[in-house]
Amino acid sequence: MDTKAKEKSISSIKVKGKIISNAKVKEKNSSVVKSRQIDPKKQGDITKEIILEGLCCANCAAKIERESANIAGVQAASINFILKKLILEIEDKNRLKEIIEEVKKIVKRIEPDVKVIIEGHHKKDGSENHAHVLVNEDHHEHHHAHEHGELDKDDFVKLALGIVAFGIVTVLKFTPGVEFVLYLVSYLLIGGDVLLKAIKNIGKGQIFDENFLMCIATVGAFSIKQFPEAVAVMLFYQIGEFFQDLAVDRSRKSIADLMNIRPDFANIKAGQSIKKVSPEEVKVGDFIIVKPGEKIPLDGKVTDGKSVLDTSALTGEAAPREVSAGHPVLSGFINKNGLLTIKVTKEFGESTVAKILDLVENASSKKAPTENFITRFARYYTPVVVILSAALAFLPPIFISGATFSEWLYRALVFLVVSCPCALVVSIPLGFFGGIGGASKNGVLVKGGNYLEALNNVEVVVFDKTGTLTKAVFKVTEINPKENITKAELLEYAAFAESYSNHPIATSIITAYGKSINKNEVEGYNEISGQGLKIRVRGKEVLAGNTKLMIDSNIPYEDVESTGTIVHVAVNKKYLGYIVISDEIKEDSAKTIQALKSIGVKKTIMLTGDNKTVGDNVAKQLGLDEVYSELLPHQKVEKLEEIDQKKSRSGKLIFVGDGINDAPVLARADIGIAMGGIGSDAAIEAADVVIMTDEPSKVAAAIKIAKRTKSIVWQNIVFALGVKAVILVLGALGVATMWEAVFGDVGVALIAVLNAMRAMKTER
Known part of the structure; x- marks a missing residue:
């Protein structure tokens, strides 16, 4: 019998939050898990999620993350700029209040216009406090031109007056004194908030930010009498920032819409x-009514009504699903035409849609190496660029004959304007988050940018058989009794x-019995791991299982070869015959193997607890490179270790299983992919990537999405x-x-952000 039925009895330990066998388990490749990433539900005593409402500067976000990570009692800190969320992994829960106060001070010093809102924390026991506490009551109501991608009335009036003043002094001729005053007035109207913020930041020791760079550059231009250029640079900087933040906000909204499955x-x-x-x-136990066109809000079972459901929001599949009384349904599905009465089986916090949203939102806390x-x-x-610009301003006039300070100062100011790294700081995380969002829309849940990037270097894909490459829809196809016993008695x-x-x-056996x-x-029920079952019924000892069970029990049996799974039956140590159970290969399994090879996967392997004949037959039909059969649970881990040793050091190994019975190998692989995760809590918890349908072809789709995302990210970097x-x-x-x-700063950032959003539009 397939060993997947027998894994419950294995002694276990925990690795990476997953239950795995007591076989030797090696830590995953360092580029995937070695970095100090946060998993809000698996590490530390307590996790705090902090909403940074109004956060609009990626550079400032990085500073907040860095300084928060250095607070005593904080194990790790990760900021999600897209969702404006800071996640803290706190080691010392007794210092929680002090840590929150420290975060508040850090945020107020770096971004005084940001509201700090504390979300519910996750504890080790899985409980959660959903209270939202506003801790920054002394929030300033100041808004600047590039917050939230929009201008308030006062900012708009100031900018408009500044543009008018600039236009007048540019078109008309005035005396030098009047001209200077008009340029200065237009400069202050257009960039006064930038200048003010730079001064405040300098007082706090924050020198190398975009406000400081722009002010030094434009004030420097004033000092060498480049008045029109100074004002124009500030004007186009402000306009560029507005459009850049507008693009980021639209990107955030697009990603939110992409995962808009919350009822x-x-x-x-x-x-x-x-x-x-x-x-x-x-x-749980309440009855809800879902009308045509509405989302199903919670997981449950249909008790009355008949309808067609759109499951695409969760599975990425457009094919409708018919349901009627008795059918289970999941939150996030859309009811298309009928009126349904549903009995709720899970509270919202434990529902499928809540778990998916939590998974996708927290994916950004596990950052890719890039x-x-x-x-x-x-x-x-x-x-470094600021130091080079200072050298460029002061050294040439000293060492080059005829060089003027004003000329080289201007060149140095160009250095300052172009040096802001916002294009990278904003667009790179946005690209990865877009890739994760796009994959989610296609029914592939990736638990972090680190796993998405690791999918680019896959060399070996190892599959489980039952339920992964085959349908796990078993039927009794043969009943072969021996020793004067009928088929009905054997069954x-x-x-x-x-x-x-x-x-x-x-x-399948119970169904065939009917x-x-x-x-x-039934007395003395005993599961024998990797072999079968032993019970007592009506005073007789019954054994049912594979050949290993017969051998270990010293029972002579009939050794048969079949393309199905063989279940041998013995009563009171006497062999009574065998039952053949057949499984069907999934329609797209062969296509999956071909697709993996076409995108550069060097080797495809299958591990199964089934007999060698069945394993070899399936491998031959699908075109797999290798197959290892009749493996016990711990032997699967050991075999994976052997396979891992043969791949290159930089190559990654994927294991694809059902996420329930394959936890040991899912944990050991560089990337564990759970198949058919829809509605399965265990699958969502166990793996690094969850495929929400039963289609193995989505393994290849996930790799393609990862490669496209990496391509877009590196396009932006280059x-x-x-x-x-x-x-x-x-x-x-x-x-x-x-x-x-100015184009090299805000223009490049805007283009990079727009390019990053292409990562969401991934092909299946």
């Missing part, structure tokens, strides 16, 4: 009336043996750094002006 309400049935309530108010590199790079890049003994098992093979089983007659490098060189040579420098 707004539930129609709860109260006697003869129907009451509209929040999904959080509905309890994201971490860009964060470190940006930290040093700006100071009856097997059915009693399997009566307590929920494995598909057991289900009669009710009095479980009170484009941003390339343009900046060209402008820096041209600026040093005196060819580029501040106009080009």
